[in-house]
Amino acid sequence: MKTERVLPDVSEADVVLIGAGIMSATLGMMLKLLQPDLRITVLERLDEAAAESSDAWNNAGTGHAAFCELNYTPEKADGSIETAKAISISESFEISRQFWSYLIQENQVNLSNSFIKSIPHMSFVWGDDNVNYLRKRHAALTACHLFEGMEYSEDVEVLKSWMPLVMEGRDLLEKVAATRMELGTDVNFGALTRCMLEQLGKMEGVNLYFGYDVRKLRQRPDNRWSVRIRHRETHTKHKVRGSFVFIGAGGGSLPLLLKSGIPEGNGFGGFPVSGQWLKCINPAVIEQHHAKVYGKASVGSPPMSVPHLDTRFINGKRELLFGPYAGFTTKFLKNGSFFDLPLSLKVNNLHPMLAAGIKNIPLTQYLIDQVRQSPDERVEALRHYYPEARSEDWELEVAGQRVQVIKKDPKHGGVLEFGTEIVSGANGSLAALLGASPGASTAVSIMINLLHRCFPVKMQSAAWQQKMKQMIPSYGESLADDPVLLRKVRSWTSEVLGLQNIVDSKV
Numbered sequence: 061m062k063t064e065r066v067l068p069d070v071s072e073a074d075v076v077l078i079g080a081g082i083m084s085a086t087l088g089m090m091l092k093l094l095q096p097d098l099r100i101t102v103l104e105r106l107d108e109a110a111a112e113s114s115d116a117w118n119n120a121g122t123g124h125a126a127f128c129e130l131n132y133t134p135e136k137a138d139g140s141i142e143t144a145k146a147i148s149i150s151e152s153f154e155i156s157r158q159f160w161s162y163l164i165q166e167n168q169v170n171l172s173n174s175f176i177k178s179i180p181h182m183s184f185v186w187g188d189d190n191v192n193y194l195r196k197r198h199a200a201l202t203a204c205h206l207f208e209g210m211e212y213s214e215d216v217e218v219l220k221s222w223m224p225l226v227m228e229g230r231d232l233l234e235k236v237a238a239t240r241m242e243l244g245t246d247v248n249f250g251a252l253t254r255c256m257l258e259q260l261g262k263m264e265g266v267n268l269y270f271g272y273d274v275r276k277l278r279q280r281p282d283n284r285w286s287v288r289i290r291h292r293e294t295h296t297k298h299k300v301r302g303s304f305v306f307i308g309a310g311g312g313s314l315p316l317l318l319k320s321g322i323p324e325g326n327g328f329g330g331f332p333v334s335g336q337w338l339k340c341i342n343p344a345v346i347e348q349h350h351a352k353v354y355g356k357a358s359v360g361s362p363p364m365s366v367p368h369l370d371t372r373f374i375n376g377k378r379e380l381l382f383g384p385y386a387g388f389t390t391k392f393l394k395n396g397s398f399f400d401l402p403l404s405l406k407v408n409n410l411h412p413m414l415a416a417g418i419k420n421i422p423l424t425q426y427l428i429d430q431v432r433q434s435p436d437e438r439v440e441a442l443r444h445y446y447p448e449a450r451s452e453d454w455e456l457e458v459a460g461q462r463v464q465v466i467k468k469d470p471k472h473g474g475v476l477e478f479g480t481e482i483v484s485g486a487n488g489s490l491a492a493l494l495g496a497s498p499g500a501s502t503a504v505s506i507m508i509n510l511l512h513r514c515f516p517v518k519m520q521s522a523a524w525q526q527k528m529k530q531m532i533p534s535y536g537e538s539l540a541d542d543p544v545l546l547r548k549v550r551s552w553t554s555e556v557l558g559l560q561n562i563v564d565s566k567v
């Protein structure tokens with residue numbers, strides 16, 4: 061999607077969305093459905109939507125529902141498994157599924173259900189300790205109906221049928237085990253984002269501008285925000301005034317939050333982590349794998365660099381990716397500048413950044429080691445998951461950029477976080493989204509949270525409550541507490557999105 065629209069020197073809006081990724085698209089769509097008369101301006105520095113982290117090739121496309129991601133279920137000191145985070149992420153993904161189904165069913169987007177596909181989610185481990193962990197994890201998760209249907213096996217023949225590429229040629233001196241969840245999905249978040257923005261662009265009162273870089277934000281005496289913009293090619297300067305600003309600029313959010321001057325942003329810093337994939341170019345190999353197989357992160361590595369061998373569906377084509385290999389760069393965006401990190405250092409975040417840096421030297425070392433990996437070492441890492449991999453079948457692709465949140469901490473001075481953080485201030489007139497995990501899969505829940513924070517009165521109104529319930533039938537109720545409701549919404553979303561539904565097949 062491209063728009064050639066020219067931004068006036070000065071313009072007015074109710075809502076200004078900075079960045080054309082999945083977060084702004086989701087928020088814009090929700091706001092416009094909640095209040096159709098809102099004037100919304102979307103500002104994007106690149107020439108098209110979803111060209112950073114939200115693009116299909118820049119992320120793993122996993123519909124994160126905590127079926128296969130072992131980092132969401134850590135082992136506690138007493139040996140039991142922590143499931144709270146997994147349950148919350150799983151529920152959030154069901155909320156996203158409902159919103160997407162609503163958009164399709166109500167013809168709110170010109171989107172076919174092919175942006176999301178069923179693909180089994182599996183976790184695969186080797187070694188006694190890891191096998192014990194996976195067995196306990198399976199028992200702990202299947203106690204909750206969100207994980208109903210998850211299978212567990214240590215039987216080599218069963219595992220061969222689930223994941224032939226992973227098992228062929230494997231040295232079976234160590235025990236192996238896997239779980240399998242048929243309900244897993246692969247999502248093309250880029251296609252979804254572009255469809256939502258295309259639809260938004262057609263709506264009365266919505267303007268999308270591409271090629272415009274937001275440079276500064278200033279709150280005016282009348283409490284409205286003045287957003288200062290420069291066109292990236294012509295260097296013309298523009299202003300958009302808005303009552304509410306969302307900084308949904310992905311890796312670019314932190315510098316803009318710091319520029320906004322809201323006290324709530326003080327002390328925040330960012331630590332960029334880049335990523336790379338090995339992409340399979342041999343169709344015969346691609347055809348043999350039908351799963352997303354997640355392993356355990358190696359010691360010292362950040363949680364998002366858990367290796368996985370992933371079937372993908374991108375632009376109607378089946379693909380196979382392995383990774384991500386993490387790396388270090390000072391850029392905050394894939395299309396960013398090497399000055400991003402140094403320029404983000406401010407008096408108020410220097411101490412938290414240094415404190416977090418000192419505490420995370422093993423992580424920095426890990427990232428440097430990853431950057432220095434040779435092509436042969438990368439294929440060697442792949443062979444842990446696909447023992448018979450041949451280097452000539454794979455090529456290296458650059459993934460999206462993540463900026464992990466560093467924030468003040470009374471005890472340690474500063475801490476590095478791997479989640480997502482909404483920072484809001486100025487009486488809810490400005491909010492920024494920092495961090496990138498679990499990411500796009502939970503965009504709808506993140507935006508509902510933001511709406512509660514920034515539009516508390518309207519969110520309590522009968523009109524908005526009713527609309528929320530229409531868009532997300534489980535809104536206000538807990539899917540983790542209500543198995544009947546979960547079955548009902550899962551059946552509905554599976555049907556609209558054309559997905560596998562275990563509940564139906566069991567009845």
Ligand SMILES: Cc1cc2nc3c(=O)[nH]c(=O)nc-3n(C[C@H](O)[C@H](O)[C@H](O)COP(=O)(O)OP(=O)(O)OC[C@H]3O[C@@H](n4cnc5c(N)ncnc54)[C@H](O)[C@@H]3O)c2cc1C
Nearest residue numbers: 079081082083105112113114120122274310312499500501
């Ligand atoms: C390697 C990797 C793997 C991932 N895997 C998954 C996964 O499997 N499942 C999942 O759910 N999530 C995954 N994620 C996370 C997910 O991709 C992100 O959470 C999500 O795409 C973030 O969306 P966003 O809209 O915040 O940011 P983005 O998609 O990055 O969009 C931000 C936009 O803002 C624009 N922008 C930046 N600065 C400015 C400025 N100053 N002025 C105007 N515009 C600006 C950018 O150009 C960009 O278009 C992954 C991320 C990475 C990097």
